[in-house]
Every structure is written in C-alpha cells, then in structure tokens.
Amino acid sequence: MPKDQPDLDLSPQVSDEVRKTTCYMCACRCGINVHMKDGKVAYIEGNKDHPVNQGVLCAKGSAGIMQHNAPSRLRAPLKRVGPRGSGEFEEISWDEALDIAAGWLEPIRNDDPKKLAFFTGRDQSQSFTSLWAQGFGTPNYAAHGGFCSVNMAAAGIYTMGGAFWEFGQPDWDNTKMFMLFGVAEDHDSNPIKMGIGKIKARGAKVIGVNPIRTGYNAVADDWVGITPGTDGLFILALVHCLMKAGRVDLDYLARYTNASVLVNEDPKSEQFGLFLRDDDGNSLVIDRRTGKLAPWNGKGVEPDLTGTYRHKGITHRPVFHQMADRYLKPEYAPEAVADRCGIPAARIRAIAADLARVAFDEAIELDRKWTDFRGVKHDKMIGRPVSMHAMRGISAHSNGFQTCRALHVLQIILGTVEVPGGMRFKPPYPKPPHAHPKPHGLAIPGGPLGGPHLGFTHGPEDLLIEEDNTPQRIDKAFSWDNPMSSHGLMHMVISNAYAGSPYKIDTLFMYMANMSWNSSMNTTGVMEMLTEHDEDGNYTIPHIIYSDAYSSEMVAYADLIFPDTTYLERHDCISLLDRPICEADAVADAIRWPVVEPDRDVRGFQTVLCQLGAKLKLPGFVNEDGSAKYEDYADYITNHMRRPGVGPLAGWRLGENATLQHGRGEPNEGQLQSYINNGGFWLEHVPEEAAYYKPWSMEYQEWAVKMGFYDSVQPYIFQLYVEPMRKFQLAAEGYGKRQPPDHLREQINRTMNPLPIWYEPIEETMVDHDEYPIHALTQRPMAMYHSWGTQNAWLRQIHGRNPLYVPTKLWEQHGFTEGDWARVSSVHGTITVPVAHQASLNQNTVWTWNAIGKRKGAWALAEDASETNEGFLLNHLIHELLPPKGDGLRWANSDPITGQAAWFDLRVKMEKVAAPDRSQPAHPPIKSPVGKGPENLEWKVGK
Amino acid sequence: MTQLPTSTDKKLGLVIDLDTCVGCHACVVSCKGWNTENYGAPLSDQNAYSGAASGTFLNRVHSYEVQPPEGQAQLIHFPKSCLHCDDAPCVTVCPTGASYKRQEDGIVLVNESSCIGCGLCAWACPYGARELDAAEGVMKKCTLCVDRIYNENLPEEDRQPACVRTCPAGARHFGDFADPDSNVSILTAERGGMDLMPELGTSPVNKYLPPRPKDTSTDIDILAPYLTPVAEDGQGFIGWLDKALSAFPGGSK
Amino acid sequence: MHPAPSVIVFTTFSGLGFGLLFWLGLGMPAPTGMTAFVFFVLAYLCAVGGLLASTFHLGHPERFLKAFSQWQTSWLSREGIAAVVTLLIMALYGAGLVFLGAKWSVLGWLGALGSLVTVGTTSMIYAQMKTVPRWRHWSTPGIFVSFSLGGGALMAGQTTIALILLLVAAAFQIASWVIGDNQLANSGTTIETATGLGHIGKVRAFEPPHTGTNYLMKEFIHVVGRKHALKLRIIGAILGFAVPIAFLAVGVTHLTAFLAIASHVAGVLALRWLFFAQAEHVVGLYYGKR
Ligand SMILES: Nc1nc2c(c(=O)[nH]1)N[C@H]1C(S)=C(S)[C@@H](COP(=O)(O)OP(=O)(O)OC[C@H]3O[C@@H](n4cnc5c(=O)[nH]c(N)nc54)[C@H](O)[C@@H]3O)O[C@H]1N2
Ligand SMILES: Nc1nc2c(c(=O)[nH]1)N[C@H]1C(S)=C(S)[C@@H](COP(=O)(O)OP(=O)(O)OC[C@H]3O[C@@H](n4cnc5c(=O)[nH]c(N)nc54)[C@H](O)[C@@H]3O)O[C@H]1N2
Ligand code: SF4
Ligand code: SF4
Ligand code: SF4
Ligand code: SF4
Numbered sequence A: 001m002p003k004d005q006p007d008l009d010l011s012p013q014v015s016d017e018v019r020k021t022t023c024y025m026c027a028c029r030c031g032i033n034v035h036m037k038d039g040k041v042a043y044i045e046g047n048k049d050h051p052v053n054q055g056v057l058c059a060k061g062s063a064g065i066m067q068h069n070a071p072s073r074l075r076a077p078l079k080r081v082g083p084r085g086s087g088e089f090e091e092i093s094w095d096e097a098l099d100i101a102a103g104w105l106e107p108i109r110n111d112d113p114k115k116l117a118f119f120t121g122r123d124q125s126q127s128f129t130s131l132w133a134q135g136f137g138t139p140n141y142a143a144h145g146g147f148c149s150v151n152m153a154a155a156g157i158y159t160m161g162g163a164f165w166e167f168g169q170p171d172w173d174n175t176k177m178f179m180l181f182g183v184a185e186d187h188d189s190n191p192i193k194m195g196i197g198k199i200k201a202r203g204a205k206v207i208g209v210n211p212i213r214t215g216y217n218a219v220a221d222d223w224v225g226i227t228p229g230t231d232g233l234f235i236l237a238l239v240h241c242l243m244k245a246g247r248v249d250l251d252y253l254a255r256y257t258n259a260s261v262l263v264n265e266d267p268k269s270e271q272f273g274l275f276l277r278d279d280d281g282n283s284l285v286i287d288r289r290t291g292k293l294a295p296w297n298g299k300g301v302e303p304d305l306t307g308t309y310r311h312k313g314i315t316h317r318p319v320f321h322q323m324a325d326r327y328l329k330p331e332y333a334p335e336a337v338a339d340r341c342g343i344p345a346a347r348i349r350a351i352a353a354d355l356a357r358v359a360f361d362e363a364i365e366l367d368r369k370w371t372d373f374r375g376v377k378h379d380k381m382i383g384r385p386v387s388m389h390a391m392r393g394i395s396a397h398s399n400g401f402q403t404c405r406a407l408h409v410l411q412i413i414l415g416t417v418e419v420p421g422g423m424r425f426k427p428p429y430p431k432p433p434h435a436h437p438k439p440h441g442l443a444i445p446g447g448p449l450g451g452p453h454l455g456f457t458h459g460p461e462d463l464l465i466e467e468d469n470t471p472q473r474i475d476k477a478f479s480w481d482n483p484m485s486s487h488g489l490m491h492m493v494i495s496n497a498y499a500g501s502p503y504k505i506d507t508l509f510m511y512m513a514n515m516s517w518n519s520s521m522n523t524t525g526v527m528e529m530l531t532e533h534d535e536d537g538n539y540t541i542p543h544i545i546y547s548d549a550y551s552s553e554m555v556a557y558a559d560l561i562f563p564d565t566t567y568l569e570r571h572d573c574i575s576l577l578d579r580p581i582c583e584a585d586a587v588a589d590a591i592r593w594p595v596v597e598p599d600r601d602v603r604g605f606q607t608v609l610c611q612l613g614a615k616l617k618l619p620g621f622v623n624e625d626g627s628a629k630y631e632d633y634a635d636y637i638t639n640h641m642r643r644p645g646v647g648p649l650a651g652w653r654l655g656e657n658a659t660l661q662h663g664r665g666e667p668n669e670g671q672l673q674s675y676i677n678n679g680g681f682w683l684e685h686v687p688e689e690a691a692y693y694k695p696w697s698m699e700y701q702e703w704a705v706k707m708g709f710y711d712s713v714q715p716y717i718f719q720l721y722v723e724p725m726r727k728f729q730l731a732a733e734g735y736g737k738r739q740p741p742d743h744l745r746e747q748i749n750r751t752m753n754p755l756p757i758w759y760e761p762i763e764e765t766m767v768d769h770d771e772y773p774i775h776a777l778t779q780r781p782m783a784m785y786h787s788w789g790t791q792n793a794w795l796r797q798i799h800g801r802n803p804l805y806v807p808t809k810l811w812e813q814h815g816f817t818e819g820d821w822a823r824v825s826s827v828h829g830t831i832t833v834p835v836a837h838q839a840s841l842n843q844n845t846v847w848t849w850n851a852i853g854k855r856k857g858a859w860a861l862a863e864d865a866s867e868t869n870e871g872f873l874l875n876h877l878i879h880e881l882l883p884p885k886g887d888g889l890r891w892a893n894s895d896p897i898t899g900q901a902a903w904f905d906l907r908v909k910m911e912k913v914a915a916p917d918r919s920q921p922a923h924p925p926i927k928s929p930v931g932k933g934p935e936n937l938e939w940k941v942g943k
Numbered sequence B: 001m002t003q004l005p006t007s008t009d010k011k012l013g014l015v016i017d018l019d020t021c022v023g024c025h026a027c028v029v030s031c032k033g034w035n036t037e038n039y040g041a042p043l044s045d046q047n048a049y050s051g052a053a054s055g056t057f058l059n060r061v062h063s064y065e066v067q068p069p070e071g072q073a074q075l076i077h078f079p080k081s082c083l084h085c086d087d088a089p090c091v092t093v094c095p096t097g098a099s100y101k102r103q104e105d106g107i108v109l110v111n112e113s114s115c116i117g118c119g120l121c122a123w124a125c126p127y128g129a130r131e132l133d134a135a136e137g138v139m140k141k142c143t144l145c146v147d148r149i150y151n152e153n154l155p156e157e158d159r160q161p162a163c164v165r166t167c168p169a170g171a172r173h174f175g176d177f178a179d180p181d182s183n184v185s186i187l188t189a190e191r192g193g194m195d196l197m198p199e200l201g202t203s204p205v206n207k208y209l210p211p212r213p214k215d216t217s218t219d220i221d222i223l224a225p226y227l228t229p230v231a232e233d234g235q236g237f238i239g240w241l242d243k244a245l246s247a248f249p250g251g252s253k
Numbered sequence C: 001m002h003p004a005p006s007v008i009v010f011t012t013f014s015g016l017g018f019g020l021l022f023w024l025g026l027g028m029p030a031p032t033g034m035t036a037f038v039f040f041v042l043a044y045l046c047a048v049g050g051l052l053a054s055t056f057h058l059g060h061p062e063r064f065l066k067a068f069s070q071w072q073t074s075w076l077s078r079e080g081i082a083a084v085v086t087l088l089i090m091a092l093y094g095a096g097l098v099f100l101g102a103k104w105s106v107l108g109w110l111g112a113l114g115s116l117v118t119v120g121t122t123s124m125i126y127a128q129m130k131t132v133p134r135w136r137h138w139s140t141p142g143i144f145v146s147f148s149l150g151g152g153a154l155m156a157g158q159t160t161i162a163l164i165l166l167l168v169a170a171a172f173q174i175a176s177w178v179i180g181d182n183q184l185a186n187s188g189t190t191i192e193t194a195t196g197l198g199h200i201g202k203v204r205a206f207e208p209p210h211t212g213t214n215y216l217m218k219e220f221i222h223v224v225g226r227k228h229a230l231k232l233r234i235i236g237a238i239l240g241f242a243v244p245i246a247f248l249a250v251g252v253t254h255l256t257a258f259l260a261i262a263s264h265v266a267g268v269l270a271l272r273w274l275f276f277a278q279a280e281h282v283v284g285l286y287y288g289k290r
C-alpha cells in the first residue's frame, strides 16, 4: 500500500449477531437478515437463502430500521377522552383495555353477533382472524381484499384455479415475451423486479400496457399507453386476431380447458347456457375416439372441440363454438376498438402477431415425463413462452372481473398457463373454486358461525341473503348486488353501518386499516360518518375498537386502541392456510419472531385476540374447562390444528414416533425454533415431474395431497366459460327459486356473461364526458407503502409530497408552467393540488402517487411537514357510492360481480388556479397521542 | 494525498444498466443503511420528521424523460453515485489530503479524520456525488463499500457493494474494469457502456448501459403472416377447426 | 451556486486586505509610526478577517492546519500557504515601519508579490472549476486581481492608480458578464451529455431523486439569484465602480475617500454575491435546474 494512504480496516466486524426473520414493510414478505449490535437493530439486508427475495431487498425493506424505531409508535393501550377525531387519548392498562372491549362485545355476542363488524387490513393472519370472527359468530368479517384486488383474485380462481401475484408468476427463467397489464408495483414487489431483471438480462421482450410509463412500464421495450378502463376491449381484440388466424393451442384447449364441454343452446330451456352433465354431475364432452359423450375427466377421453350433440331437440355445442361465434365478430376487430382504447389498430395487430410468433414458433420443449389425470402419459412438456401478469390497473375498475377473465382467456387460448415459459401457479395453488369453501353468513346469538365467512358462490343458492333478499352481511357481500364478492367489501362497511343499511351495528372492530384516510374512498365523508351522532346523541356507530402500531389518522377516530408491536417484535406466521410465500418451484411458509423485545407496553394483535377470545370464551379459544387455550400467538401457531395433521405451519411437524416431517403431522413444541434455525422459513421443492401442468398432473396432485394442500386429488380443467355466472344470469332471466330484485335484473344479466365481455365502467356511463373529460389514477410508489412509509425518516425524503402529473396535451391546453396548481373536480368533490408535466402519459389521463398526503398531527410529524401542505389524496374525488340515480337506492361504486371497489373509474375536470397556502381540502390538525419526532437524526447503533 | 496515482492496480467500479433499472430506490436506501452504520460518520438527517427534510445520501436515483424525434416519450430511471473517476478533480482540489484515490483499486475515498469540510471537492465533482454531512461536518461519498468488498467477516458472496447486493432488478454490477474478462468489462463492451459528461475529462470508471431501443414493434409487415385469417366468422372457423383437428395425431372422423 | 455569506465576505475582504498590503509592500504609500499602524491594522483586519470568515463554512475549522499540506495539487492549499507566508512577511515589514520607522523594501516587494499570488490563488480556486463554466475563464483571475488591486489602491489612497484600476476592474467585470453568460452553453455540457441519453432524443428532468432537499441542491442550485441579475449588476457596478470613480474625480477628502471606499466595498459585496449566485454548476443539469 502506498505509504501516504491512510490505513483502512477493510474487515470491520459487521455485527454481533444476525437474526433472520420476515420483512413487513409491505406484504411481499421477503426474508431479512437483521444485524444486531449491542442488542439493537443495526442493519437490515435481504436473506440470500429466502425463496421470495433471494437476498435482494427493496427500499422499504432496507428502511425497516427507521420504521421499527419510528417516533410514531404507539406506547400503550389508549382510551379516547376527547371527541372522536380529536386525537385526545389517555393511556390505560391492558387489563382495562380488554375489560372495556369485553364489556362491549359480550352483550352483543349473546344478543345478536352481527352487531359486531370485524374487518382487517392488509395483514396476512386472515386464517387466524377469521377463526376468531367465526368463533364470535358474526357474519361481518373480511379483510381488505374487496377494495384491493378481488377482481384479479376471483377471476383467476373461477377461470383457472389461481390468480397472479402470490398465487402465480411468470416462468421467469424461460419466458421469451412478458406482457404486463396495469401494474405499478404489486404485492410481489421484489420477485417481479427480479423477474424483469432476468428477462432483461436475456434481452427478451417486455410489453407494458399502462396509461402511465413509469417503473416497470418505463423499462418495457414496448409501451402501450391504453385509455383507462378499456383493457377488456384491447384483450378481446387480441383474442379476435388470434382466433381468426387460428393461432390458438387446440390440443391444450381440448385437453385442459372446458372449450370442449357441451353447452345447452336452447333459449327456451331452463338449462339454457348450462353444461350438459351426466348423472354424477360431471360436465360432458364428446370423446374423439368414439364420437360419443364422455365425462370431461373420463379415463383416456380425448375431448373434441367441434363435436355437437343433439338430444330431445336440444342442441349442445362446445364452449369453443360459442367463443368463435362471439369473438370473431367485427365488433372485436382491432379497428373497432382502436379509438376507444387509444391504441392504433396496426399496433394491436402487431402485438397479436408477436404473441402468435413467440407462443408457437418459439415453443420450448422440456424432456420431462408426466401423466395427466385421464391417465395419458406425456414424454415432454411443451412450453409456450409467453407470460402475462396483471394487477389493479385492470382489476380496480367496475368492469374489472370481466377484464381479468378476458386476460386469462387470452393466456389460455395461447396455451401459456402452467407450461414452461408461461405462467405458473405457486403451491398450494392451483385450487379450483369448488375446492374452496362456500360463504357462511347465518348469525346465531351466543354461538359460532357455521363455517368460514368468505368463499366462492356457484349460483344463487349460495348467496348470503334473507328470504326477502336482504343481505346477511353489513357489507352486502354475496348478495344480488355483487354475487361473487369472494373477499367482502371493506369499503362499504362504514358507509352501510352509518346508513343502517341493511342494519345498524354496535361495534366496529378494525385492525391495520387506515379507514379515516387513504384506505377509504370519500375520505372526508367517512370522517363525518365516524363522528356523526344519532337522535339520542350517541355516535351513529356506537363503538370503535382499532389496532394499529403507529399514530395513524385512523387512531384518532377510534374509542379504544390496541397498540401493536412492530414487525421485529412479534410472532407471526405466513401460513399455507392463508397467503404463503411459495414459489412456483417450491412450497414454503415463514414466520416472524421477536428479534427484539418491545420497549413499550404493546402487544402483538394476534396475541390480544387470543386473550380477548379467551375472555369472551369463544369456541376455539378456550379449553373445555374454560381456561385460555392459547397463551399467545406463538402458542396458537404451534398448537392449532385446522384439519387433521394440518396446522398454521407445515414445516417440522411431528410424525409417528416423534420423527420430524413436513406437510402433515402433529404439533411440535420446537417448531418455531426450527424455523428460526432455518432462517425463518421452511421450504420444500415441487418434484421436477410435477413442476408444470399442475392442475392436470397426477404427479403434482398426489404430492399436493401428501403435503396437505387438499385431502384428495382433485384435477380440474380451466373454465373459459364460467357456468356459475350463467346461473346468476338465468335467475335474472326469471328462472329458479331465488330471484333477484327487479332493479338488479338488468345489471346481472348484462354483466354476468359466462364468457368475457367488455362494458363501459359504470361510473363513466353516468358522468358527462364533455364536462369531465379526464381520467384520474393513482400509482403505488415503489419506495413507499401506503401511509406507513411517511413515518420513516429515510423514505419520506424520497416521497415527501406528490404532484398531479399532467400529460403534454392537457399541460399545454391549461397553460401550466412548473410550480402551478390546479383545482381538480369530479362529480363527488374537489381538490386543489400542485401539478407537474409528464410526456410519457396517456394524453387524457392525470395521476399521482398514492397515499402521500397526510393529515396534520398524524404520524408524529411536525405540522409543517410537506406531506400535509403539498401532499394530497385523490380519495376526496372518489366515492363509495355511484352518483345518485334518483331511485333512492345506494349503488356501490364497485364491480357488480365481485364488489371490487372501482378506484380507477374516476373522471375529472381541471382548472388552473393561484397556489393556495396548502393543498385542499385542508383538514384541521389532530392531537398526537405520541408527541412529535426529533428534529435531527444521526442513527448509529454501534460505535 | 491529493495527487492522483498515475495508474491503479485494479479499476473497481459499477456498471449501471439503464435498460433495466426500474427506479425502485432500493440501492439508495440500502446504501444509506450500510453507510450509516459503517465507514465513518453516520449519514445524518435534518428536519427528519418535519418540513424541508434533508439528509445525506451517497446514491440517488433521478428520472428523466426523453422525447425522441418520432414516437412516444420514454422515461428513464437514473441512479447516480460516485463514478470513481480516473482523473478525479475532487481529489486534486482537496487542500487537506483527505480525499484520495486508492492505488490498489482506484476507489476514491475521503479520510474523514483529515477532512475540514470545506466542500471544495463537492464543487469540483460534476456529478453531484459528494455530500457534506450537516451533522458531522465532513464530506461523505460513495466508498464503493470498501468495507464490504474485502471484508473477511462477510461470506464471500456478500463481498460486494450493498447497493449491488440489494438491487432487485439486477441493474447494478460490480467488478474490475482493468480486467477485460470481468463481468463489468464484458457488459460494457457488449452493451455500449458509456461515460457521463465525457467532455469534462474526468474519465469515470463507472459505466452506464444505455436503454435498448424502445417501441419498435409497431412494424407489422414481417409479422403480418402470423395473422393470415383462417376464417372470417364463427362458422368458417368451425370448418377450419374440423380440418385442423383431423390433422391431429389420431384425428377424429 | 449558493452565495454563502462567509465566502462572499472572505473573498471581498481578503481581496481588499491583500490589495492594500500589495500597495503598502510597494511603498505606495510608505507611512511610518502610527499612520503605518493604522494602515496595517486595516489591511490585516481585512485580510485576516476575510480568512477567518472563510472558516465559518468549514465543517471542521479546528483541523485547518491540514489545509496547508496539499500545495502540489490544491489551489486552496496554495492559497492558504501564500496567505500565511505573505502575512508573515508583511507583518515583519509592517513592524519595521511602525516600530522602527525602517522600510525594508525587499521584504515589501516580496510581500507585495505574495499578496498578488495570494489573490491569484484565491481566484484560481474558482477559475479551475470545470464544473462551473462561468468561472472557468481568464476573466475570473482578472476580476479578483483587478478588484483587489483597485480596492487596495483606493484604500491606500493611490487616487490615480485607483481610478485606472477601477476602470480596468469594471472592464473585467463586464467582460466576464458578456462572456460568462454563454459559458455554460459553450462548454458543451448539457443534460444530454450529463445523462448520456442525447442519442435518443431531447432529455428533460422528470422527478428529482428525493422530494426533500439536499446538500447539493442547497449548495449548487440557486435559481432565485439569477432572476434579479440585471438589477443587481447595475447596482453593483454603480456602487463598486461609478460612485467611487465619481468621488475620486470630484476630489479626495477624508469624507469622499471614506464614501468611495464604503461604496466600493458595498458594490464588491453585491458583485461577489452575483459572482456566486449567477454561476451555474453543471450538477444542476441533473436536477433539471441551473
Ligand atoms: N386513491 C386510492 N386509494 C387507495 C388505493 C388506490 O389505489 N388509490 N388503494 C387501496 C388499496 S388496494 C388498499 S390495500 C388500501 C390500503 O390502505 P390501508 O390498508 O389503510 O393502508 P395503510 O396506510 O398501510 O394503513 C394500514 C394501517 O396499518 C397500520 N400498521 C402498520 N403496521 C402495523 C402493524 O404492524 N400492526 C398494526 N396493528 N397496524 C399496523 C398503519 O399504521 C396504518 O394505519 O388503500 C386503498 N386506497
Ligand atoms: N411499494 C409499495 N408496494 C405495494 C403497495 C404500496 O403501497 N407500496 N401496496 C400494495 C397493495 S395493497 C396493492 S393492492 C398492490 C397494488 O399493486 P398495483 O396493482 O401495481 O397497484 P397500483 O399502484 O394501484 O397500480 C395500478 C397500475 O395500473 C395502472 N392502471 C390504472 N388504470 C388502468 C387501466 O385501465 N389499464 C391499465 N392497463 N392500467 C391501468 C396504473 O397506471 C398503475 O400503474 O401493491 C402492493 N404493493
Ligand atoms: S418487497 Fe420490500 S418491503 Fe416488501 S417484504 Fe420485500 S423487502 Fe420488505
Ligand atoms: S464522481 Fe465526483 S466524487 Fe467521484 S471521483 Fe468523480 S469527481 Fe470525484
Ligand atoms: S471537504 Fe474535506 S475532502 Fe472535500 S476538499 Fe475539503 S477537506 Fe477535502
Ligand atoms: S457502492 Fe456502497 S457506498 Fe457506493 S453507492 Fe453503492 S452502497 Fe453506496
């Protein structure tokens, strides 16, 4: 070393110890190495062995230390002392907090359990929280899925037994063309980035379909700047082109989908549009070997795509014929949709042709043998290396369910699902809709609910309604309003409870959802509903219990706060019963564990539920002698059994003679320690011969039973045609015992088409396009998680305020210059916000980053914080209800099939205005129950 | 020691792939985390929870919009940290010798215990790669994670910069540019790795891979045959289907 | 560039101080005793005061000794050494005049040379910056040296020389404005070369890396200053040159001399403020700002 260079220590000690757990800065659930110095968290990096992130870590994950130490952390249970919304609280003991809660809950459980509405946010302990709610007996339980992306999830499951996101992923290593629809970030944050990185490294092609060209869409080789809400049209035009050219995978369609299943085509039949079935209820196809009817799953059957069947004067034709009839029509031709989608017809054709080229000319073959469920042995695995992924850009519209369905149909006709190079499910998916439970909604005083709250409906008989069609649930899920609302409608709970429609409730119990702020549509309205009094001077929603870990906007609107720990201070399980961390090649689950002990009087929320459950003597939470069944959540994770041999965690269970085994097995006291020793997760690879074709592969099916995903093999075929939808349509046409109310017949009949269609997003049909010519959207910033990120001293420097991005055309039209402000209005409300110019943007669309704007006083921020002065929420322009139709009814601004909140159907107008002193609407500050954060930070743990 | 070495034994640096960077800021924050806890003073933050928050970061991700003469505008995410220039003007201006370029690997560093915090090196750097820490009053810059890349307390595979290790998209590559067979040299050669502000004569070691050409698939001509119709309507399609299926092995009828 | 008060005060007063020392060293004037004492105190107040002011923007002023070590490459180091050497020489020379009434001319000439070198090195700190094209020009040493010598002459009571040098300084100042206004454009450095993306098309900064501010933005991006540039240029030129020249032309009295100096100092402060405020650092290109 040259002598005048300083002597450097090139091998400093990095830390005293590394503790491996799971990140919770978002729901992606990456593995993290927490480096400890002097017993404190010093540095967080990705865990290289972890299946989800393989060592990488996003900005949020790396900033976890600032979240864990945020000054906004709640310190003790809180009892409201000022009026709701004031933020005035008194710290109380846990005993008092649990007494208060039990004092409210016990009477309603004995009287009418549905007076409790228990809704949770984006946590993934839903298999646990729903068990609690079941034990309590209220039908009113759901998580955030209904306002998040139920369209995507439900369309995936109804169509192919699995959705994107944590249930399915592109075959990143083999795909040659990747098409991404409406994704800014997604839950699978790191895996998508890693995948795009892999594709890019190979020089393979990425096509981004999105009105906005940022992030993933910025690196896309081709950007399709589509008009919001029109993806269904664009996709069906691709389907049109491909079918017209015969560029479809006939063999795949015949064998693995219901393209070959026969449909009753007699308009006068009560079975019109339903499948021809045998006595066992199996749908029927024509076997090409015999030309005769055969069950779809018959041994050796070769389903025919063309054979028709006439019986008793009724013609039955295969689904595929119906598809040809519909999608070859000129209304689906590129020329017919181009203007509406804002994509030139030539471009649509070019994309269709490219899909055809890659899927068929660049097909790949793996030399792997496998056996299908009809007993046919295959020597090879044929891959069509086209993969697709989509999220809220297509699902958060009121036509989103059908659009997601259309996308799956496109994938399926190309033969790209569950094949090499295409899209693959992650165990325990695939799982067809009939393998999921049906929803349960009957409340019995003092008793538990009959079964799980959420599930899949297969026809009117599964709806949760009374004789007179009154919804059983407060959110009206599984009612005629939205018959297939598999995740509930969290966005309607407060609004319905306030309106007493379908009934009033007593206690609203929420966990981890910032409902008085970014989580709600119509934010100001929600604050009013939460603070409104009835004639007797009581709050219209009498009691609100809320669990948060931080001083969020929602805390101020609750009466009783259960302060949670941070993610580094508690046990959690990311379970196969819920939304596990699996990859297409591996089944895996994971835990969080207290890598540090809390330094405040806080408790993990799940532990609190165990304690509250025991106090209320809920079934499942007490032993026969009435004592508490679980001391805490760790105890539950270890000892709870859902089905014989199946518990929350699949790794290191006990087999016979106390041997350790994975998948099924008895509880093991040392299980959590085994997880900790293994880096916080458990993983087992899918056998090679079961790696693809999972719904049809007997190798996979048998392995899945062994692992405990299902109790018996259940192969199935993809549902291009979703028969349950047709059953709802039939009801709307007047058939069957259960009949929809008249005002909903037209909507059900029009929207619940069993083959994908496109219809104009509902709010858009009610808004004057000349007056409100502009689409308005939000996107997730990659370095910020909803509202939580703001309390993070590092992340808030990256996204401390948000402008409204305006495309060139509108920028010039309004004469904007840098630093200008605009007043933006929808039919529901008005905001005044700063604007910024973006050229790479659909020319009729404006957008902003989601959830950057903050309420003054929240998150331990000073009142001059940029988030509160320049930051803003678009939510003030969005409403949970559609504009009134004058019929006195409350029409939810949701997908009429699933109830998915239609965040992105928003249309606005805009005018340039002088800059106000802060963005509008400006809500008054709330008092902070935790004080304010320090001015300066010099964070270093080791010295 | 502000005289630059005439040559260095290795030329360690980064390749940043602008075709792949999705602008996620992961590298920004992992850099902040590592360097707050390691080399020298922590990277401090001012007004951490109030208005006009600011702090020291050694790596920041810009984004630019580029309007080609024809076609759609493009958006490019652009991470930027010290480029470890061969002719580093930041080193030669330093009055104290705190700034130096290492002989053995070319890493440009600040010896914080000698730094008077005059800021001149930041003035001399065209790239905005140096930030004076407001709490500590010393100059901070990317160290190329010199305390990771040789660190024997880290597993071999982790001996790379924090930002490279964390980048989810794999848009950052670390290696020795003096070795023509290194990953970074090969990437630079294959993908046309470029210098920033080459006219300033700083000879940056870090290279940027330009975005690949975009929006090229509007040309339908070569692809048109893929869409040659087999049928115009449902009926014709069924006819085609019959024929197509009978061509299958064991074709029916 | 951010016009930091400490740097403005430093360059203005150390320039004046060394300018005065320059003339004192040349023996123009060559007072002795109390008069010499007053002159030297004034010169040292300016020069040392300026130097001390410059330490206000240092993060670690207590380590200032280290700043003398890198004379081989660093203009700041050279400036420090030149300043200290000059101040020592001139202290000796001054002591001779004040206490002994002796005029050691060789020392004086050396001190004068040292003063010139010191101001020259100061100017080179700025003139060397490739990153600030406006500064990287002969007019920068021109301004610094002519301001220093002109102001020094004014304080030294060298009316005629002051008159001429103030005109020269004004000429340098105007030249630097005329040329400087195109320097960034002529430098060939643009947002396109900064990003390497020019081959695709026209580049525009979209989002800054952080919505929060940072050291670089505070230090190098100063858009406000340029908005009032013309106004300030006129004010600076009037105060710095026109008024002192007018006073000198009218006739020198203690009062007019004092007013001329005061006006000159005020003018130079304004011009120095502009010198920084108007200078665009190329890093601003990355932020889409100049
Ligand atoms: N305009 C617009 N609005 C939207 C959307 C949109 O696209 N556009 N998207 C919608 C969607 S999809 C969603 S999912 C929602 C998300 O909205 P929310 O789920 O409300 O999101 P967060 O802001 O993350 O709020 C969750 C709450 O959980 C708290 N929390 C964080 N960590 C913990 C913890 O460890 N324990 C506990 N108990 N609490 C914790 C936070 O402090 C915060 O108060 O936003 C919706 N709102
Ligand atoms: N960093 C970070 N990650 C997150 C979150 C977060 O807050 N921060 N939130 C998590 C949550 S709760 C969720 S639900 C997921 C959501 O993940 P995403 O689905 O990626 O959610 P959004 O950011 O709402 O992105 C919606 C995208 O759809 C586009 N879009 C809108 N309308 C249309 C349309 O009609 N057609 C097309 N093609 N595109 C359209 C928008 O431009 C935007 O890019 O992200 C999760 N991951
Ligand atoms: S994506 Fe980021 S925040 Fe989410 S779990 Fe992974 S590392 Fe944590
Ligand atoms: S990038 Fe800047 S700080 Fe780094 S070596 Fe080059 S000039 Fe110096
Ligand atoms: S700030 Fe420190 S490193 Fe930079 S030039 Fe001054 S003394 Fe050298
Ligand atoms: S190499 Fe290290 S110091 Fe440099 S930017 Fe990357 S993480 Fe930061």
Ligand code: SF4
Pocket: B020, B021, B022, B023, B024, B025, B026, B027, B028, B061, B077, B079, B166, B167, B168, B169, B170, B171, B172
């Ligand atoms: S981590 Fe990688 S993808 Fe993310 S901003 Fe940095 S370089 Fe780009």
Ligand SMILES: [Mo]
Pocket: A147, A148, A149
């Ligand atoms: Mo969500």
